[in-house]
Amino acid sequence: MANNVVEQTEQLVQPIMEELNLELVDVEYVKEGKSWYLRVFVDKEGGVDIEECGRVSELLSEKLDETDPIKDMYYLEVSSPGAERPLKKTADFTKFVGSHVHIKLYEPIGGMKAIEGQLVAFSNEEVATIEYKDKARTKTIEIPYKKMAKARLAVSFN
Numbered sequence: 001m002a003n004n005v006v007e008q009t010e011q012l013v014q015p016i017m018e019e020l021n022l023e024l025v026d027v028e029y030v031k032e033g034k035s036w037y038l039r040v041f042v043d044k045e046g047g048v049d050i051e052e053c054g055r056v057s058e059l060l061s062e063k064l065d066e067t068d069p070i071k072d073m074y075y076l077e078v079s080s081p082g083a084e085r086p087l088k089k090t091a092d093f094t095k096f097v098g099s100h101v102h103i104k105l106y107e108p109i110g111g112m113k114a115i116e117g118q119l120v121a122f123s124n125e126e127v128a129t130i131e132y133k134d135k136a137r138t139k140t141i142e143i144p145y146k147k148m149a150k151a152r153l154a155v156s157f158n
Helices: 002-020 050-067 090-095
Strands: 023-032 035-043 074-079 100-109 112-123 127-134 137-144 148-153
Touching (some): 002 023, 002 050, 090 112, 100 137, 112 137
Parallel strands (some): 035 074
Antiparallel strands (some): 112 127, 127 137
């Protein structure tokens, strides 16, 4: 059910994103405690402000009321993905080459199940090259996109 709600919401919100020149980063439909939350994360170059999130919320709420894809009571939240935004699509990796990232893997590569470092390249929409610190040494690892379970930008304190 949650996947169906996410897909329907993505279809409803995409025209709104195009109209407002925003990027749809992610949609999630989750139960926390007794309540359901439909969360829509939007962004643009330089970040989004509260007015833009409010406008998306208004327009999407109207579309959700018209189509009524969710039968349960839920809360709609529209926000920025924040500093540690998820990297969901191959285009995200291309866009954020040069950024600090955190990647979790389906299976270990080089003995590691997670890696944090600088995304130095993303070739042919298939392989991310990450430069990371191992004690005092800088190392490089190549991670195939299909082996990534989750990826996000990471705040670096270096």
